[in-house]
Amino acid sequence: MGSYTTSSSSAQGESMNGKLIFRQLFEKESSTYTYLLADSFHPDKPALLIDPVDKTVDRDLALAKELGLKLIYAINTHVHADHVTGSGLIKTKVPHVKSIISKASNAKADLFVEPGDKIYFGDIFLEVRATPGHTLGCVTYVTGDGVDQPRPRMAFTGDALLIKGCGRTDFQGGSSDKLYDSVHSQARIYCSSELVYTSAFHFQVSTVGDEMLYNPRLSKDKETFKNIMQNLNLSYPKMIDVAVPSNMVCGLQETKSDL
Ligand SMILES: N[C@@H](CCC(=O)N[C@@H](CSS)C(=O)NCC(=O)O)C(=O)O
DSSP: OOEEOOOOOOOOEEETTTTEEEEEEEETTTTEEEEEEEETTSTTOEEEEESOBGGGHHHHHHHHHHTTOEEEEEEOSSOOSSSOBSHHHHHHHSTTOEEEEEGGGTOOOSEEEOTTOEEEETTEEEEEEEOTTSSTTOEEEEEOOSTTSOSSOEEEEETSEETTEEOOOSSTTOOHHHHHHHHHHHHHHSOTTOEEEESBSSOOOEEHHHHHHHOTTTTSOHHHHHHHHHTOOOOOOTTHHHHHHHHTTTTOGGGGGGO
């Protein structure tokens, strides 16, 4: 994808002296977190949603409107199996919005990202990091490095690294070996105070440092981790048969030939 800009030139609320608008939103049926980010210093207040859910699209769009934001991207960390992404529905309601997913996911979307790409909204950007293992195409979006970027940096890990857990690795190209390497190699790049925001579960925020020390799965050595993952015995997500086909076209099944 390279980099996408809308440019001219602070956690819940606003950070980096008010430059970044940030909201963490929750969808309770699937226990999914959605994130709204915007550049409040830019005249258009360009905004993006990370991991929107179809059921809460109206809530998310109403919030963006209330804050005076111009939503430009609906971004997915991966092809989710427990809920349908809101990116398709958002596009039907706000046609200029572009859906984004990783190229490695093999899903359809308006724009595809690869590791190292930057997604600009105003003067703020997200970097794309490959974090396969929960699914083959999982990526983590990390706020940019630079004096004009929000501090502390924030990592949106999807289901790769969960707070006190991690995504399962038993379908969609999952691999416990890959997931361990993904998280540990990325953790070496992150600074340990970097904030971790995930797409699922009940904890709102952690830090990379805390997860490397205390995560009951990923703080272990690789063989122990693989053994834990092999013995999770989780039941399949209730919505997997609906969610995966729909998310492979970013929630736009009925108009997939247009993508
Ligand atoms: N109960 C949920 C599905 C729970 C589940 O399997 N969650 C996934 C993320 S969505 S594919 C996961 O990776 N869980 C990790 C774990 O340790 O539980 C439902 O049926 O929707």
